[in-house]
Amino acid sequence: MNHLKVIFATAVVTVFLALGLLWVTVELGWLNFNPDPVAATADPLATESKAFIKKNANFICEVTVSMPQKNLTSEPKVYTDFLVAGLDPEGKSGWYQGEFSISESRKGALRMDGNKAFVSRPAMFERFGQMITQEEFTLDLSDGMFVQTLTFRDGARRHVIKGVCAKYAKAPFH
Helix, strand or coil: CHHHHHHHHHHHHHHHHHHHHHHHHHHCCCCCCCCCHHHHHCCHHHHHHHHCCCCCEEEEEEEEEEECCCCCCCCCEEEEEEEEEEEECCCCEEEECCCCCCCCCCCEEEEEECCEEEEEEEEEEEECCEEEEEEEEEEECCCCEEEEEEEECCCCEEEEEEEEEEEECCCCCC
């Protein structure tokens, strides 16, 4: 019976010593289970905004569309949708696929203000009984907020699409 107590006590002390040694090696950086703990816990959009210098970025966005029907004072048709947006800082351009899209073939001019991307393009078409003179979208890289805005000839502005975006990767996945 006495031998069993000694074996049990030795096992408990060995386990505590092993755990203590493991803790010390992790604390000293000799053993690292997560090579970049900050990046692992960071928001992917915020990380992307810091690295957003010359690399294209594509986003998938879940949005709510509030589309006027006959004119700007009519009750809007509201529905949810998904769209894709892209930013090209090297080409100073951006695009999105949506109702009044600044498309990949007709990109808008990109301007960055901190973490917020502004993409705009002059327009000249009539909708809702008024002439649209500019379409624009903003994408906040710190929280993913997407807002698409139309500007009318009289200076009035209307948000038509709002939502949240997240970065995505096209195949092949590296």
